[in-house]
Amino acid sequence: MKKFIPEFILSLYHRCLSPVAAFWYGRPSRKLVVIGVTGTNGKSTVVDLTHKIFAAAGYRVASASSVRFIIDDREWQNDLKMTMPGRFFLQKFLWQALQKKCDTVILEVTSEGIKQSRERAIEFDVAALTNVTPEHIESHGGFHRYLAAKKKLFRELARSRKPHKAIVINGDDPHVEQFLKFLPENAWVYGLYLKEGAYTHEVKPQTCFVRHDAIHLTYQKIDFNLRLRGEFNAYNALCALTIALSRGIDISVARAALESSGGVAGRLEYVQEKPFSVVVDYAHTPDALTKVYGSLKPHTKRLICVLGAAGGGRDKWKRPEMGKIASKFCDDIILTDEDPYDEEPASILEDIKKGIEKKMPEVLLDRKEAIATAIKKAQAGDTVIITGKGSEPWMMARGGKKIPWDDREIARKILSEVPKT
Numbered sequence: 001m002k003k004f005i006p007e008f009i010l011s012l013y014h015r016c017l018s019p020v021a022a023f024w025y026g027r028p029s030r031k032l033v034v035i036g037v038t039g040t041n042g043k044s045t046v047v048d049l050t051h052k053i054f055a056a057a058g059y060r061v062a063s064a065s066s067v068r069f070i071i072d073d074r075e076w077q078n079d080l081k082m083t084m085p086g087r088f089f090l091q092k093f094l095w096q097a098l099q100k101k102c103d104t105v106i107l108e109v110t111s112e113g114i115k116q117s118r119e120r121a122i123e124f125d126v127a128a129l130t131n132v133t134p135e136h137i138e139s140h141g142g143f144h145r146y147l148a149a150k151k152k153l154f155r156e157l158a159r160s161r162k163p164h165k166a167i168v169i170n171g172d173d174p175h176v177e178q179f180l181k182f183l184p185e186n187a188w189v190y191g192l193y194l195k196e197g198a199y200t201h202e203v204k205p206q207t208c209f210v211r212h213d214a215i216h217l218t219y220q221k222i223d224f225n226l227r228l229r230g231e232f233n234a235y236n237a238l239c240a241l242t243i244a245l246s247r248g249i250d251i252s253v254a255r256a257a258l259e260s261s262g263g264v265a266g267r268l269e270y271v272q273e274k275p276f277s278v279v280v281d282y283a284h285t286p287d288a289l290t291k292v293y294g295s296l297k298p299h300t301k302r303l304i305c306v307l308g309a310a311g312g313g314r315d316k317w318k319r320p321e322m323g324k325i326a327s328k329f330c331d332d333i334i335l336t337d338e339d340p341y342d343e344e345p346a347s348i349l350e351d352i353k354k355g356i357e358k359k360m361p362e363v364l365l366d367r368k369e370a371i372a373t374a375i376k377k378a379q380a381g382d383t384v385i386i387t388g389k390g391s392e393p394w395m396m397a398r399g400g401k402k403i404p405w406d407d408r409e410i411a412r413k414i415l416s417e418v419p420k421t
Contacts, residue, residue: 015117021091022121028094029123030161032102033059035243036119038109038153039130039170041288042236043083046130047108048264049240049257054104056257057249062097063106066282067265067391069093072100079393081402084113090122111135111149119153127157128168128243130236132175133287135315147175154182166246170235171199190242192234203242208234212299224255227262230295232288266390268292271411275380278415280407282390284310284338286321289387293329301381302331304374308338308367308388311348312396319348320355330385332377333361336370338388339396367395371407372414386411 022029037046044065051063051070062071066083069076071093084090090107097105109119109127132150134143157165167183169176171191180187190203205217205224215226215234219241226237237258244254263269271278277300283292297303305326309319326333333356335349345365353361364370374384386407389395395405 015120017087018091018117018120018122021088024088025091025095027121027123028091028098029105029121031098032094033104033125033247034094034122035104035106035126035128036109036122036124036153036157037106037128037130037239037243038111038114038150039128040133040135040285041283041291042130042232042239043108043110044282045233045236045264045267046128046239046243047106049237049261050106050243052261053240053244053249053254053257054106054247056260057244057253059104060100060102061104061106062093062100062102064090064093065108067267071097072102074100077391077393081392081394081396083108083110084118086116086118090118094122109153111146114149114152119156123160123162124153124157125162125164126166126168126243126246127154128239129154129170129173129179130239131170131173131287133285134318135285147178151179151182154179158182164247168239168242168246170239171202171204172235186246188242188246190235190238192231192238201246203238203245205234205238210234210295220251222251222255224258226258229263229268230291232291232295233263233268266392266408268295269391269408271408272415276378277383278375278378278411279383279385280390280411281385281387282392283387286318286325289322289325290329292385292387293325296383296385297329300383301379302383303329304332304334304377304382304384305330306334306336306367306370306374306384306386307352308336309348309352310339310341310388310396311343311345312339312341313343314341316351319351323352323355323361324357325355326352326361327356327359330359332374333359334370334374335361335363336367337365337395338367340398341396341400342398367405367407368410368414371410375411375414375418384411 044067047065054061166186168188171189171194188201189199194204205219208217217224283289337345394402
């Protein structure tokens with residue numbers, strides 16, 4: 001039906017719906033501290049880490065991400081295949097948080113949600129940026145429009161009536177200056193490679209060591225020993241820490257909360273570590289794939305990947321790029337179905353194959369068979385990395401059909417049936 005409605009009519013509909021929803025629920029964001037986390041990669045992890053810090057500091061917290069929804073002590077999985085659900089969902093979520101006496105809400109904010117004005121009429125106190133790399137190019141009509149959608153959150157925050165507004169920016173991202181201009185008087189900048197003294201509020205560790213199974217960093221002479229993996233998670237932890245500091249939370253409280261966190265479901269999640277590792281990750285962009293493969297490669301004998309890409313015409317440009325990245329890092333490549341929607345699965349994998357250099361990938365449309373094949377190929381010291389879905393509970397097929405799915409559970413079942421070597 002949407003295909004036959006002019007885009008400007010849809011845009012007007014979405015722009016009108018958000019204020020109506022806010023009015024219906026009594027504009028709940030005005031009575032809450034609302035933190036929005038946007039960016040291409042890392043949003044869900046930052047939301048999770050930030051939630052834990054604020055809860056440890058004594059706040060009553062609600063949060064919404066692509067992984068789960070939490071309101072105080074109630075938690076449920078996000079099985080909607082949508083990070084920012086439409087209609088009245090977000091305003092109702094804020095209202096429900098108020099009813100549960102929450103004072104702080106942390107929202108994952110996506111460019112697709114912004115495009116449909118779902119953040120409109122939510123008055124934010126903090127807007128945080130993880131990073132910006134190409135994604136949703138077809139949907140937005142170009143990277144410049146995708147970037148503009150991210151900026152819209154910061155522009156709206158700058159115009160909001162909240163008294164203690166702040167923006168939190170990754171200073172190592174090449175687009176940092178484009179975001180700083182929206183609230184230069186209270187911009188908090190974090191990063192591993194910042195030029196010392198470049199910003200009024202900057203969070204740069206004096207040291208940062210990323211090991212295979214942990215991150216050790218020092219900031220303001222305080223040591224942080226994090227049970228997280230990969231340099232990208234050092235950035236995620238710094239983003240959460242900076243959000244907390246911008247709201248006046250004591251650094252020792254933030255440290256304790258970060259040190260107690262073991263990561264997020266479906267984000268570099270180890271299903272098995274010995275005799276060979278099996279890892280599930282949500283990575284579905286070239287940048288995320290590079291970071292995940294790059295963090296695993298130095299610590300494994302062979303890297304065996306199970307790789308697919310979403311269908312439905314979503315970001316076709318990135319398919320050969322992901323194949324190219326897999327051929328650079330992985331010793332064995334198995335291509336498989338992911339979320340085909342109404343697109344022919346075989347054609348999606350052909351697009352990925354176009355970027356694969358020198359190596360011949362194995363193509364197995366059945367995702368369960370692909371995971372089983374990868375696990376059976378693995379030997380002691382190897383790593384099997386399954387990307388694209390993370391903790392998602394569904395696979396999206398033709399005609400909007402939702403097939404119950406969980407990469408982690410399937411991997412566990414296969415592992416239980418395969419003799420350990």
